[in-house]
Amino acid sequence: MAWLGEIDLGTRASALPDARMVTLTIDGATVEVPEGTSIMRAAALGGTSIPKLCATDNLEAFGSCRVCLVEVEGRAGYPASCTTPVTPGMVVRTQSERLTQLRRGVMELYISDHPLDCLTCSANGDCELQDVAGAVGLRDVRYGYEGANHLAADKDESNPYFAFDPTKCIVCSRCVRACDEVQGTFALTVEGRGFDSVIAASQSEDFLSSECVSCGACVQACPTSALIEKSVEAIGTPDRAVVTTCAYCGVGCTFRAELRGEQLVRMVPWKEGKANRGHSCVKGRFAWGYANHAERILNPMIRESIDQPWREVSWAEAIGRVASEFRRIQAEHGRRAVGGITSSRCTNEETYLVQKLIRQGFGNNNVDTCARVCHSPTGYGLKTTFGTSAGTQDFDSVMAADVMMVIGANPTDGHPVFASRMKQRLRQGARLIVVDPRRTDLVRSAHIEADHHLPLQPGTNVALLTAMAHVVVTEGLVDEDYVRARCDLEAFAEWAAFVAEEARSPEATEALTRVPAADLRAAARLYATGGRAAIYYGLGVTEHSQGSSTVIAIANLAMATGNVGLEGAGVNPLRGQNNVQGACDMGSFPHEYSGYRHVADAETRALFEAAWGVELDPEPGLRIPNMLDAATEGRFRALYVQGEDILQSDPNTQHVAAGLAAMECVVVQDLFLNETANYAHVFLPGSTFLEKDGTFTNAERRIQRVRRVMEPKNGLADWEIVQAVAQALDLDWNYAHPSEIMDEIARLTPTFARVSYDALEAHGSLQWPATDATPTGTPTMHLDGFVRGKGHFVVTDYIPTDEKTGPRYPLLLTTGRILSHYNVGAQTRRTENVAWHPEDRLEIHPSDAENRGLRDGDWVTLKSRAGETTLRALVTERVAPGVVYTTFHHPVTQANVITTDYSDWATNCPEYKVTAVQVSASNGPSDWQEAYARQAERARRIEPVAAE
Amino acid sequence: MMTPDERLVYMANQIARNLAARGDEAAALATADHIAAFWDPHMRERIMADDRAALDPIAARAIALLRRRGDPGAQSAATVFAGGADAG
Incomplete structure (x- = not known):
């Protein structure tokens, strides 16, 4: 696959440390490159493209296709330019009659075993084989097309995102090497020898059943349409690209969103991305279809109480309801009776605005974020x-x-x-x-x-x-x-x-x-x-x-x-969500402003008071679990939740439900009617990362641009929604673009002092601190000393958890995630990723399973002191005896019904990783699951819009 | 399932236990600082109003320190403002 608009230099950059520069001549032009550079790369850097098929610049040179042959003065034969390093004074010719003959001969062999269906091929116009055939002037194949060939091979369409068509394969091994060198899974191989060589996944299995992790590296590497995205087959080749940042995990991969017109065709990892260096995973590369999912909510909705169906309303009515309800509740129950939760899935700018709304508009510090439950x-x-x-x-x-x-x-x-x-x-x-x-x-x-x-x-x-x-x-x-x-x-x-x-x-x-x-x-x-x-x-x-x-x-x-x-x-x-680092940086915790400065610090508070024109609360606010506790007591009555699903993600689901149910106004801003929305009174439809501008900060403190790829289907970017709420609360907010929000963040946050959209355009990304002393950012922290001055050792005494195993709950449950899903699964469950993980399973050691008479695939009841649920067992030695494990991606399982209220002593981060449980055979869902399913179905009703 | 009051006591005791290795007095001071820095005013008022019977000795001492401070500023090793800036 050719990368739209990107130049493939053919081989990797020189890996020699402190390489000296080498000068050589290529086609009469002088070229200077670092020692260790291949002739192919040197030529490309000098503007000369040497035909190639098995070479690409994110893989080690292989020297197999024999198309990139060149002539080197004083050297016999025709060396492959991909595997031949430059030497001082070398004189190279990339074009000659003899070279053309040799290349054409190779291409004749390839094409004699290739379907001649270029006009209807999905890679037409985006095919390196086609390009090389043109470059070498191939006009005839002397061998004909009737000889032995691979043209009857079956196409493998098992993978939901890409197809493998062996008839289009030239066995260049780029896919195999990408799987080995880049991804490191070693799922692909060249099976057979000589003419019988074919690409095989695992033990000649189909791609879906094989060890393939669907990262897309092989598809990216393929020079033909042998491996190609099904979206390209369906839509056609893209004609423009926008560089943006993935909205899944904290790695923060940058992608080229490639479009045909306004339609997104594919997401291709960007070679220049400093976090991902041109690589991707199944989520970022392929699982973006949720943006167009039928269940996405595009209109604001309100209802008086959670047992009523939703009613679609205008933005003005929905925003007005939020403002009037929050003001009413504060008037009746006090300034601190309301709060909000920022989203680690939203941009820095949006997160900053939510905490600003709460501190400036609500007049308290009752703001928290999902980092409460992770980092x-x-x-x-x-x-x-x-x-x-x-x-x-x-x-x-x-x-x-x-x-x-x-x-x-x-x-x-x-x-x-x-x-x-x-x-x-x-x-x-x-x-x-x-x-x-x-x-x-x-x-x-x-x-x-x-x-x-x-x-x-x-x-x-x-x-x-x-x-x-x-x-x-x-x-x-x-x-x-x-x-x-x-x-x-x-x-x-x-x-x-x-x-x-x-x-x-x-x-x-x-x-x-x-x-x-x-x-x-x-x-x-x-x-x-x-x-x-x-x-x-x-x-x-x-x-x-x-x-x-x-x-x-x-x-x-x-x-x-x-x-x-x-x-x-x-x-x-290793941060879980895409912008956990950023959400924390932006002042999402109830005791800190942006840049981790305590609300009780008078100097910092004065800075924000001057900028925002209000007196700010000097007292720390409530954390999420404190908010829920306070709600059950009637002291906390309204919550604004942007882009989080605390009912599914936070521990002790029944306690979360009780807290939410006790509130008078819950506002959920999200893409879908998530589980939390079952308890909401106002729903504000959110926008996806493809539909807005902003920045994310990944786990390495790298601030990267998120760029609008398409118009927001809901009509407004999330930052615009927050601004509308602020304006309805009579706050003087008039941001015209997220860049203006970032400018404010930079003015008020020392570690972001040199961050701006212009600086991000100039540098590609910035790792904070980006200050006057470090204007291009800081890849490694604490180089010359610790930020706090002297590194501070602290005694850590082991205090056992109060969550104890015993005769009733003899096993320890630990929870986590799986490759194909992301957090509560709201996005990935609405993509083809369910092909890999359609349900949460309980991993249990064979000895524990045998003691309970359980077999792989059996339905089991998982019960703790907090609650119980049912799911199917996966008997495996990945877990030790006495330990069971499950994921929390599917609301039908609600794994957090099981987890408890125990939490970290310093931060109240929940103790998801230790819950004493019992596992037993089951015939079906628990009473709670059945009741919740009924309640959820009822809570998601949307009143039909009356005909005018 | 703990009541909110029981939870506050549990949280205070948990903080105190995790800081106890510093020695009783230092741990009580650090516990008081921690609560001042991270608990909202209502939670602090509630724990200070409690009869403290369920509090461990270090936590009880911490709450006594908080009561003595009255309206405490959040000053602790965990929140040293000047030295803790992230300015790199």
Whole structure:
């Protein structure tokens, strides 16, 4: 597939460190390129295109197609330009009579076994084979078309997003190499030899049944239409492109949205994207069809009470209802009786506006965000130790890591594009420690094997990490020079004495963690002595009653070993949603303004008061669980929820439902009537990321542009809706474009001081802090010292969770996500991704299943102290005995009916990862599921519009 | 299922337990700071109005410190404003 409007340089850039420049002559022109560059790439950089088929610039050169042959003065034969590096003074000819003959001969062979249906081929005009045939002047095929060929091969259309047509395949291996080199799944192979060679998925299975993860790298690499998007087959080739940023996970891949007219044809990962480097996953690449889904709500709706059907109204009436209800409730119940929730799926600008609406318009700090239930402990822990609430590195840094320690994260499912980078580095020889109760794909998969997998008992992260610190301190592995130069020595001494106590040793804690002490010691030694060591962690760290302590323990370990403030190392939270980092940066927490400045800080507050022209509340506001508690008591009565579905995503669903049901006015702004909307009184239809301008900030603090690809189907971008609500509340808001909102953010937020849309256009993206001192951003934090001054060690005592297993609830449930779905599934469930994961399943170890008489696929009841649900079992050794696991993507399962109110001590981040449960055979849905299904169906009724 | 009052007590005790390794007095001070920095005024008033019978000793001491402060400014190791800026 040719990338619309992009130049393919044929081979990768030189990988030689500090390569000197080499001057050569190509077709009479002087070209200067770094040593290690191929002739093909040098020619392309000099403006000369050499015909090629098996080469593309995101893969290693292969030298198989023999189309890119060139002549080199003084050298015999015709070397392949893709595999031949330049040398000083080299004189190259890319065109000659002999070269044309050779290339034409090769093309004759290809075309003799290729269907001649160019006019009706879906890649017509976007086919490299067609281009090369034209470039070499192919007019005839001397061999004819009647010989042996592959033209009767069956087309594989099993994958919902792309088709594989072997008749169009030239076996250039680009798909196989893309799967190997870029994605790292090794699902494809060339089966057979010589003329019998064909591309095969796994063991000659169809693509859907194979190990293929549908990342799209093979489709992107294919030079013909052998692998092609079904959307291109259906619509035709695109004729324009808009670069934008994916709205799924926190990797923040940039894509070229390729359109034909106003119709989106495909999303193609952008080669220049600094987060994804031209790669993608099944969600970002293909799962964008929800934007056009029939269930999308496009008109505002209101109702008096939640047992009534919805009534479609004008924007003015809906916005007016929000303003009048919030003002009425505040007048009757006090200023602090209302609040709102910002969205990590919306842009920075929209998130900023929602928190501004609440602080300026509602006059309180009752604003929270979904980071409450995911990475709030990261904010607390990293700010306490380092002084800033963000990861320390850029994603590229992983390519300099000697050791990776992955804790409580499953990046191949949750952050697949970054996982591919990790796997690239691991295949180069980096070492790997995985700390996870589950045997995730990183533990062992194609060409990847962890040096150490520490399958700890859920809930014992702090004990394990403190035991690792014990090894580091007691075995003399502390980087003393680093600590002396960069850390608070008094705090370090207190911490070192604490972790050195025998009670923290691997041997003493083995009974808690169930990790053999010898394994833990070996892992700690590797982390401390293996070179540059990077920690990557996810919600398996934060979603515990000691989530913040675990983040602090990670930071302690990194500081003690000198692994902060240099490339290849660091502490890196893998953020779940696309703009979790940004939502937090923008002041979405009830105690902080943008840039993580406390509302009680008079100087900061004065800055915002001056800008916004109102007196601001100096008291912290309510967190989401506090709002729900207050609602059940009648103290909190109205909630504005932008782009979140707290009923499905937050813990203890029945408690969330009770809180929402107790409110007088719940406003939901979303694409669909989500589960929370079942309890809403006003529905404001939202816009997708394809329909608006703005920015997202990914897990590496990278601020990237979101660009409007099409008009908002609902009529308004989300920032315009928030502005309309503000204006209805008599606030003087008159933003004409999101860039003006970003300008305000930059004026009021020191870390964003040099961020503007102009700067983003100039640099492509910026990693904050972007200040006068760092105008182009900061890839690696804490280079010359910690943001807080001296790195601060904090003692982390292991406090067991109060969620205990026992005879009634003997198993531990931990929850997570799967590759094909995203969060509550509101988007991905409305795409063809359901082909991979049509339902949530309960992973259970064979021994636990056998004890309960359960077989794979059986319906089971999953019951905790909080509630029960039913789903089907998946018997697997991925989970340890005593541990069960499920996802929360499907509302019919409502996995969070099971999870409890226990939460992180510092931030109230829910303890999703530890719930004591029992599993038993079942005949059908639970009473709660049936009742909820009835209620949900009733709550989604929309009153027919009367004919005029 | 805890009542909102029981939850507040539970939260205060949980904070205190997680800070206890610092020593009783330091832990009580840090617990008080934490509550001042992160709890909304009504939650603080509620826990200060409680009879504290269900509070662990460190948490009880923290609440006593909060009552003594009256209207506390949020000043703690967790929220050191000047040193904690993200200005890089």
